[in-house]
Amino acid sequence: MPIDVEPEIEAIVASIKASKKYRDTYEGTIRELARAAASRHKTRKKIEQAVRERLHHIMAPYVGDPDYDAGEAALKAAFQSGSPLAVRETCVHVLSAHVSTRERLPILDRFYGEIFRVTGKPGAILDVACALNPLTFPWMGLPATVQYHAYDIHERRVHFINTYFSLQGLSPLAKVQDVALHFPQETADVALFLKELPRFEQNYGRLGLALLEALRVRYLVVSFPTVSFHGGRSLADHYRRFFAGLIAGTGWPVVELEFESELVFCADKADSPQRRLFDGKRTGLKETVLGSAPAPPVRREAHRPERAGAGKCPSAARSTAARQVG
Numbered sequence: 001m002p003i004d005v006e007p008e009i010e011a012i013v014a015s016i017k018a019s020k021k022y023r024d025t026y027e028g029t030i031r032e033l034a035r036a037a038a039s040r041h042k043t044r045k046k047i048e049q050a051v052r053e054r055l056h057h058i059m060a061p062y063v064g065d066p067d068y069d070a071g072e073a074a075l076k077a078a079f080q081s082g083s084p085l086a087v088r089e090t091c092v093h094v095l096s097a098h099v100s101t102r103e104r105l106p107i108l109d110r111f112y113g114e115i116f117r118v119t120g121k122p123g124a125i126l127d128v129a130c131a132l133n134p135l136t137f138p139w140m141g142l143p144a145t146v147q148y149h150a151y152d153i154h155e156r157r158v159h160f161i162n163t164y165f166s167l168q169g170l171s172p173l174a175k176v177q178d179v180a181l182h183f184p185q186e187t188a189d190v191a192l193f194l195k196e197l198p199r200f201e202q203n204y205g206r207l208g209l210a211l212l213e214a215l216r217v218r219y220l221v222v223s224f225p226t227v228s229f230h231g232g233r234s235l236a237d238h239y240r241r242f243f244a245g246l247i248a249g250t251g252w253p254v255v256e257l258e259f260e261s262e263l264v265f266c267a268d269k270a271d272s273p274q275r276r277l278f279d280g281k282r283t284g285l286k287e288t289v290l291g292s293a294p295a296p297p298v299r300r301e302a303h304r305p306e307r308a309g310a311g312k313c314p315s316a317a318r319s320t321a322a323r324q325v326g
């Protein structure tokens with residue numbers, strides 16, 4: 001049976017959308033995968049099987065989901081109570097349902113402070129392939145006037161995030177958008193692309209650099225887990241090489257921030273290698289002026305938890321001074 005006809009594709013999309021596992025997945029993504037699979041397989045059964053296999057890697061249902069109805073009810077109650085602590089506790093509960101944000105919880109108090117020290121506090125953010133990360137907003141130290149654009153292909157998740165945004169006084173700017181099919185067009189100061197780039201490269205035929213180049217932002221904030229999902233193997237050096245290789249040739253100056261569970265790269269898309277890495281006055285760090293280099297220069301900082309009695313200022317407790325490598 002030739003499966004290059006749209007009605008067959010639509011039947012496959014409908015069948016997958018009707019399944020419990022993928023009912024929340026954006027149908028544009030399923031359709032695109034079905035069209036791609038139809039060029040490789042002849043029977044409807046094989047095509048549908050191929051699409052489900054791809055979706056398993058893309059949606060990664062094994063990383064976890066909260067109960068969205070219960071989460072919305074809990075958020076509404078927390079906001080009604082008027083207690084910022086109750087709101088944070090509810091967000092923590094929701095964030096702990098997904099492995100990416102659960103791993104971020106222990107570093108959340110320092111995470112955005114360190115990132116925005118490099119990028120400056122953004123007035124507009126893109127959170128690309130966001131999952132539940134927008135619920136870390138209370139730790140960002142940003143006003144509700146910030147334009148927070150969030151993108152994901154999980155429809156229930158996006159609805160949930162917009163419910164949270166509205167309760168938080170933010171504009172409900174979360175969207176169901178397949179960022180591999182349609183790169184975000186909104187402009188912002190900072191794009192977060194957290195713990196998704198390796199999977200994105202694998203799932204969408206090495207589209208990662210094209211996406212990063214297309215994002216209309218000053219700073220890209222791209223992160224990677226420092227330990228593997230299945231075990232304690234350190235991944236930091238592997239992802240350092242991976243990211244350096246991916247953006248080699250762009251000339252983007254990069255500041256690296258190493259937290260215990262997450263390796264973060266802040267790439268400045270506006271700067272050429274000849275320009276200042278970042279403003280020493282604003283950050284309080286020594287200013288570095290870069291010469292031209294074949295690969296993007298990377299400036300590293302390690303962020304360890306404060307030891308008891310190490311003093312209140314996180315920067316005083318850091319084990320490593322900023323340094324430039326590469």
Ligand SMILES: C[S@@+](CC[C@H](N)C(=O)[O-])C[C@H]1O[C@@H](n2cnc3c(N)ncnc32)[C@H](O)[C@@H]1O
Nearest residue numbers: 100101129130131133152153178179180194195
């Ligand atoms: C590992 S989670 C990302 C975690 C999140 N960025 C964080 O670090 O907390 C991957 C997310 O990317 C979303 N995703 C996968 N492919 C996508 C695409 N093409 N466009 C938009 N979102 C996508 C998935 O639905 C899922 O919510």
